[in-house]
Amino acid sequence: MIKTFIIDDHPMVIAGIWQMLQNADNVQVVGSASDGYAALEALKKQPADVALVDINLPDLDGIELCKKLRERFPKLKILGLSTFKERSYITRMIDAGASGYLLKNANGEELSEAIEAAYRGRMYMSMEAALTIARPVATQPELPILTSREKEVLALIAEGMTNNEIAEKLFISPLTVDSHRKNILAKFGVKNTAAMVKYGMEAGFI
Amino acid sequence: MIKTFIIDDHPMVIAGIWQMLQNADNVQVVGSASDGYAALEALKKQPADVALVDINLPDLDGIELCKKLRERFPKLKILGLSTFKERSYITRMIDAGASGYLLKNANGEELSEAIEAAYRGRMYMSMEAALTIARPVATQPELPILTSREKEVLALIAEGMTNNEIAEKLFISPLTVDSHRKNILAKFGVKNTAAMVKYGMEAGFI
DNA sequence: TTTGCTATCCACGAAAAAGGGGATTTTTCA
DNA sequence: TGAAAAATCCCCTTTTTCGTGGATAGCAAA
CATH class of the missing domain: 1.10.10.10 (Winged helix-like DNA-binding domain superfamily/Winged helix DNA-binding domain)
Structure with a gap:
């Protein structure tokens, strides 16, 4: 069983993921947190194999959290999770060390597939996310990066x-x-x- | 049991609500749809007492859908659902005939309470939403009217x-x-x- | 018919932003 | 450790906006 941890500020989303993964035979949800610092704390006591990280968190954003998680828990695999399919989010998340990117319209099957892939050291991209970064840059206005x-x-x-x-x-x-x-x-x-x-x-x- | 129908484009959110309401003793989820037109179709065959309507839908927005639902299913009560707590969304949703407004960070208890309230013909407002519109008019100027x-x-x-x-x-x-x-x-x-x-x-x- | 609102026009001076340069010192990260 | 990036500071000119204050004509409701 792959130990999975969920980080999202909406209880509904957490409950939804939990529910979707309930009858997956390869994945077990071991915990959840509603913000970044809580997640960093919780993961100290409750180790996990894969973390699902929402991009939009109240305290630090998903990209920052991803970096911090990679530092402190090098073995932990990270999957980005959000409603945004903008190119810059996806690429920045990957740059920050994530093992993939999922959209919130994913279903249970896709979820457990993605977790499985990340756990095995592969990269998982939801279809829309893959299409977004595969599209030629010319047609894809890059979101500028502000300091x-x-x-x-x-x-x-x-x-x-x-x-x-x-x-x-x-x-x-x-x-x-x-x-x-x-x-x-x-x-x-x-x-x-x-x-x-x-x-x-x-x-x-x- | 109050028959409840969920309209949201994120399977995760639908699963989450479903999960949260599973052990509620007064509410029963009878169906869900991921966009507005599908919901209008589904509700013809599967009547419901209360509909949870996300503001952000792929086809028509929550406000439009709310109006259409009120027309075709006058007895159906509608609860707005979103991550936005902006006043204009809330008031426009209420104007469109909704029985209340919930934020997506609601928990199961709040959910079933809100559904119960709507069903009984009362108005339910999540705390943040209530604070937003309840603030005295002095500090909360009405939306100005532009020509x-x-x-x-x-x-x-x-x-x-x-x-x-x-x-x-x-x-x-x-x-x-x-x-x-x-x-x-x-x-x-x-x-x-x-x-x-x-x-x-x-x-x-x- | 007066009253109010909209849309249009005007003047003058002060304040702010835009456009176009350059330069130095920290921070960050590979 | 060394290069790149970020944050800081500077000058000059032109354009635009802001803050006052107006005025007029048209139209619609009270």
Whole structure:
């Protein structure tokens, strides 16, 4: 039996996975957590072979958690789990050491297959995820990657703060804030604040 | 036993709800569907008392589905279900005839309580949802009403166009565009374009 | 018929952002 | 340890927006 641990902030999803895996003969769910730090704690006491990690967690995001898990539990295999099929999420999750990526519309069969594959050291990709990363890059606008400082500044801009106000709040020079602002504009490929906020919200940065 | 029907595009969530309600003594899950039209079909053959409707469905959104369900199955009670706790979603769902609103982080107890309440003709609100709409009106301004011209201008602003560009596009003076812009700022109670776009998107104008 | 709302237009000055450079110091990671 | 990336700071000019304050015409409801 492959010991599996679930990390997701929605009890419904945890219950659903639990249910789906109940009559799998190769997989056993040994525990679950609703945020990243709880998972890191719980896994100390309750070792597992495979972890299902939601990308969207309240404390640290799935990618960060994936890295931390890989550090502390090198033998643990990780499967990313989310509703997003954006290319950058998938590739970043794989970069962070995940053994695959599943969408939340997976069924029980796919779940146990994926867990089995990860456990055996193979890579598992749900069909949609595979299609997404296999598609030529030209037709696939890459979600730009913002640094944490840039995300911070972007959020404050969206709050309606000016460069000066943000500078004061972050204890940095207004010129620095302006630099971040310009970098975000460039990364998003937009020409003003309005389009930047719209893009940022649609891409989930805000 | 209250006959309950689940509509959600994630098998995991359906399985989770099913699981959570398994040992409830007042509720019985009688079916599920993964999109709106399938639900409308299935409910013809399999009547139910209460439907749990996800806001985000692949074909028609929860609000539309809610209206259609109310038309065709007037006795059916509807509970909105989603991860979003934004006011506009909640109120629009209620306007569409729903008997309440649940967040996906609800547990089994809350679920069966909500279903029971809806069945008995009462309104159920998850704690967060209730807090969102129950907040005094002073701190919770009603959604401002934009004129159609203002909405048009707002959309173009969010596209990243300047006053001059918008003026050209709409065959009006840039000064007029500026007036609209100022009126939107005033109605939203914000002080710049960034906050305006954010507000506009959250309120569903964009 | 007055009142209110919408859409249109205007002026002036101050503030902020955009566009276009460069530069230095930490951090991170391979 | 050394290169790359992130975060920090700087200058100058032009464009755009913001904050005041107006005004006019049209239309619809009270």
